Amino acid sequence: MFPAPVLDALRISPSRTAIEHEGREITRGDLLTAVARIATGLRAAGLGPGKGVALMTTTNPDAYAAHLAAHALGCRVAAFRPRWSGDQIAHALGYQFDALIVDPGTHAPYLKLPSPDPGTRSGDLRVPVLDTATLLTHPADPLTLDARPGDIARLTFTSGSTGQPKGCAQTYRAFSLAYQRDDWPPQLASLMTHFQRCLVHESLASPVMMTYLGRCLVTGGTAIMTSGDLTPDLIERHRVTATMMPPPRLHVLLATLHQRPADLSTLRAVVLGGSPADPGLLTAAIDRLGPIIWQGYGQAEGGVISMLTPTDIATCPDALTTVGRPLPTVELSVRNYDDRPATPGEIWVRSPHMMTGYWNDPDQTAEVLQNGWLHTRDIGYIGPDGLLRLTGRSRDVILVNAEVCYPTAIERVLTTHPSVSAAYVTSTPDPTTGEAIHAFVVPTPDHQIDNEALLSLIQSSLSKAHTPKTINVLTSVPITPAGKPDKRALVTLIPLLSP
Numbered sequence: 001m002f003p004a005p006v007l008d009a010l011r012i013s014p015s016r017t018a019i020e021h022e023g024r025e026i027t028r029g030d031l032l033t034a035v036a037r038i039a040t041g042l043r044a045a046g047l048g049p050g051k052g053v054a055l056m057t058t059t060n061p062d063a064y065a066a067h068l069a070a071h072a073l074g075c076r077v078a079a080f081r082p083r084w085s086g087d088q089i090a091h092a093l094g095y096q097f098d099a100l101i102v103d104p105g106t107h108a109p110y111l112k113l114p115s116p117d118p119g120t121r122s123g124d125l126r127v128p129v130l131d132t133a134t135l136l137t138h139p140a141d142p143l144t145l146d147a148r149p150g151d152i153a154r155l156t157f158t159s160g161s162t163g164q165p166k167g168c169a170q171t172y173r174a175f176s177l178a179y180q181r182d183d184w185p186p187q188l189a190s191l192m193t194h195f196q197r198c199l200v201h202e203s204l205a206s207p208v209m210m211t212y213l214g215r216c217l218v219t220g221g222t223a224i225m226t227s228g229d230l231t232p233d234l235i236e237r238h239r240v241t242a243t244m245m246p247p248p249r250l251h252v253l254l255a256t257l258h259q260r261p262a263d264l265s266t267l268r269a270v271v272l273g274g275s276p277a278d279p280g281l282l283t284a285a286i287d288r289l290g291p292i293i294w295q296g297y298g299q300a301e302g303g304v305i306s307m308l309t310p311t312d313i314a315t316c317p318d319a320l321t322t323v324g325r326p327l328p329t330v331e332l333s334v335r336n337y338d339d340r341p342a343t344p345g346e347i348w349v350r351s352p353h354m355m356t357g358y359w360n361d362p363d364q365t366a367e368v369l370q371n372g373w374l375h376t377r378d379i380g381y382i383g384p385d386g387l388l389r390l391t392g393r394s395r396d397v398i399l400v401n402a403e404v405c406y407p408t409a410i411e412r413v414l415t416t417h418p419s420v421s422a423a424y425v426t427s428t429p430d431p432t433t434g435e436a437i438h439a440f441v442v443p444t445p446d447h448q449i450d451n452e453a454l455l456s457l458i459q460s461s462l463s464k465a466h467t468p469k470t471i472n473v474l475t476s477v478p479i480t481p482a483g484k485p486d487k488r489a490l491v492t493l494i495p496l497l498s499p
Contacts, residue, residue: 001147001172002214003068005179007032009218018217019061020238021225026061028217033140034062038069041135045099045128049074049146052097054127056080056089059203059227062132064213066101067204069135071153074146078155078167079205083403083464091164092157093127095359103132149173155359156207156300158404167359168300174353177329178211178303181218185328187307191242191294194268195221199243201230207300208244208273216242232262239266246274246402247281248434254284268292274402275434276390279320286313297323297388302374303353305330306388322387323380329353332388333373334381344381344391348373398427398435403465405437410468413461414439417454419447424477425468426487428494438494439468442477449473470494 010018014029026034047053053070055077057063070077080092093100147153153175155167177183184192198216200223202209213223224238230249234240245253250272257264270285272295277285285293291310298304308324316322326332329351336345350373357365368375380390398405407425414423422442430436443449451471458467478489 001145001149002153002176002179003035003071004145005176005181005218006068006214007035007072007143007145009220013220016220017222019064019223019225021061024061031061031065032143034065034136035068035072036140036143037138038062038066038132038135039072039143040138040141041130042069042073042075042099043141044138045130047073047075047099049148050076050151051099052076052078052095053099053101054078054080054093054095054097055101055204057101057103057132057204058082059200059209059225060103061225062136063103063204064225066103066132066135067210070101071147072143072145074148074151074172076152076155076169078157079203079210081157081165081205081403081463082203084165085460085463087461088165088463092167095155095167097127100127100129101132101135102129147172149176152356152359156355157205158300166361166364168355169357169359170303170353170355174356177353179214179218187309187325187327190309191269191271191307192216192219194292195219195242197221197239197241197266198223199230199235199238199240200225201228201234201243201245208271208296212242212244212271232257232260232264235264235267236262241266242269242271243267244271244273246434247272247277248401248430248432250277250285251281251431254281254288257288264289269294271296273298275399276323278429282313282320295324297390299376301355301368302349302376303351305332305349305351305376308387312387316385316387318383318385319387322383322389324388325386326382326388327351332382336381344379347376347378347380347388347390349376350374398425398437400433400435400437400465402434403463405462405466407437409462410437410439410458410466413458414441414454416461417457419444419449420454421445422477424485424487424490426490428491430469436469437466438491439471440474440477440490440493441471442474 010028010032016028017025018028018031019026053075149172151172152169153172154170157165157167192215195216198221200209200213204210216223269292295308296304297306306324306326312319312324331350333348334345336343354374357369378390380388382388396407410425411423414420420441421444424440426438427435454471455467478486
């Protein structure tokens with residue numbers, strides 16, 4: 001069970017560098033000792049199999065050691081995203097956690113959080129707070145692995161239809177598969193040969209960052225951890241061979257590289273995830289960086305479903321319009337709207353690494369899990385070349401910097417302001433963030449719309465990613481023949497109404 005594959009790899013070569021961070025080199029032996037010390041501290045705090053541990057940390061080696069230690073004890077582990085609002089943090093802390101781990105680099109909004117439950121006084125929510133610096137003062141007792149296959153290993157949070165995060169629960173049996181090197185599918189095994197020096201530049205709350213960091217160590221590589229901006233200079237300076245990012249980050253990287261050239265000849269693999277990249281971006285990346293682009297398609301609920309490889313791009317004429325080939329471990333069913341082959345339908349998947357359900361939410365779980373199959377709520381089809389093509393989403397979401405944002409959640413928050421009688425949210429493509437959010441509001445009679453007040457309301461209630469790029473005031477809203485708000489018509493108004 002995880003984290004055994006990572007810990008075993010650390011023991012094999014204790015003098016080799018495991019992580020480079022802010023000028024420091026942490027050996028594999030040092031990291032193993034840190035894990036043992038933190039595990040001793042967590043055990044002394046009464047944590048063990050089945051206990052819930054939340055982490056709100058920056059991107060650093062001690063935070064990763066805390067992850068490994070909590071898993072070694074068999075805990076249910078979840079990491080909070082750094083850009084969450086206080087409301088979202090409070091809601092997530094209500095998921096039966098027995099401790100919250102922080103580090104010296106963490107701000108402390110959790111000390112004054114609103115209650116996640118209506119009718120409960122603010123301050124009623126109390127979770128013991130443990131900091132990594134104090135945990136590291138404990139003795140490095142021998143590590144024992146207490147994880148049980150059927151227990152929940154982690155909760156991967158995603159936004160819910162109400163704007164609050166939902167926890168996708170994954171068992172230790174399912175979670176551990178990502179680190180079983182001998183069982184990796186051919187695509188993944190080939191990709192991991194390039195991870196000699198892996199750049200981890202985003203929060204460990206990202207399952208992509210967390211997973212590839214562990215895989216890098218399992219294959220004998222070194223991880224470079226940073227909280228700084230992803231720049232060509234950073235890649236050049238650290239001689240990075242592989243890194244991961246959402247497509248909007250790649251767009252910014254290429255734009256920066258055009259303005260300030262850098263030597264990226266060490267780079268062997270760029271893994272894209274979060275949202276599909278458009279063919280133009282993929283073409284530009286391959287032209288500038290070479291045939292080193294990999295793209296994974298997946299979800300927090302289902303893990304990685306398919307992967308587009310450099311080989312696919314080189315051998316399949318239309319590969320850039322796809323999200324690659326389903327992994328061998330994934331069963332994929334396209335439930336077509338008609339019986340014609342290779343026509344779009346709703347995508348359902350079944351795999352050994354998918355979630356068991358949303359934590360403590362049987363109703364939402366029943367909507368997406370049926371008879372062992374996961375309803376992705378994406379629409380697409382598999383072409384004659386065996387590659388998966390996405391044509392739309394049956395769920396109404398907007399992806400901003402790979403974060404799922406729900407228009408209904410933003411609309412709901414906007415209409416809580418007394419100046420807004422109705423709100424409608426839509427989106428347009430954006431080269432920097434993937435998609436941009438645009439809000440349309442109808443003012444309450446005798447009220448003036450204060451855009452800054454509305455933006456502040458959204459950021460405090462949801463997250464920074466949910467913030468509209470524009471807020472447009474309307475006196476009436478176009479409707480479809482069915483009598484519903486016509487959001488396509490609203491999109492055409494954006495250039496006319498926005499400055």
